[in-house]
Each structure stands twice: as C-alpha cells, then as structure tokens.
Amino acid sequence: MAARNWSGAARYGLPGVLLGITLAWTLGPDRGPTAQAQVQPGGVERARAAAGGDSSGTIAFTSAAAGNAQLLYLIDTRARSFAVYRVDPTNPKGTVKLEAARQYQWDLRLAQYNNGEPTVESIETTVKALGPTNAQTR
Secondary structure (H helix, E strand, O other), X not given: OOHHHOXXXXXXXXXXXXXXXXXXXXXXXXXXXXXXXOOOOOOHHHHHHHOOOOOOXXXXXXXXXXXXXXXXXXXXXXOXXXXXXXXXXXXXXXXXXXXXXXXXXXXHHOOOOOOOOOOHHHHHHHHHHHHHHHHHHO
C-alpha cells in the first residue's frame, strides 16, 4: 500500500508510538517494557494495566495534539513525576519538544485545589452529619 493512502493514524501515530516505546525502553530501569499496550482514546487506565502497572516504574502513552503533532506522556511512578513531550512527525528534521515536567508528590497531598461545588469540606461535613451507619448504606 502506498504511503499516501495510509490513514492519518497510521501515518502519524506510528512514529509517535515508536518514539514512545523507544524512550520508555531507553529511560526505563529494566531497559525494556514488560508488555506492549495499544492505547485507545481515553484508554489510559487500560494501557497502564496492560503495561504491567508500575512494575518498571515508567508509564508511557501518546495522544493526539493540535494539527499532526502528538503528545508523549512519560510518568515515573517511583519518583512521582511526569513529563509531556510534543512530537511533530511532519517536520523534516523531526522534533521532540519538552512541553511540561512536574513532580506531583506534593500535589497528591492536597485535599482539594481548584475544584467546583461540592467542595471536599462540604461532602465531608455531610457524610459526618449522616453518621457512620447512614453513610455506609447510601
């Protein structure tokens, strides 16, 4: 089949997936993925389970971005950090750009941040007001 007849997913998705596997293989402590996962839209949790969870400490997946670019996500569950890269397969030189990186260990200690109603405090107050027997039956 000629390359010009390929669908956009095969033409642009394959380089992103290959780059993600290569980076995960290179950066992973075990020097290779424990299993390969095929990610469907919204299938992050499925990919994590298929890739063996956090046994190697690294989770990698891609998603579509604006235009033909893709986003590559690397999550280090041991260091509690992540990085997001923009991969542009249409650039003749090929580009990989770090978009964001963060250690999220402190984020996980917040009870709430930037949330809408109902707040964590109002739910907690309601549950405590119901008492232990009423809260469990609802």
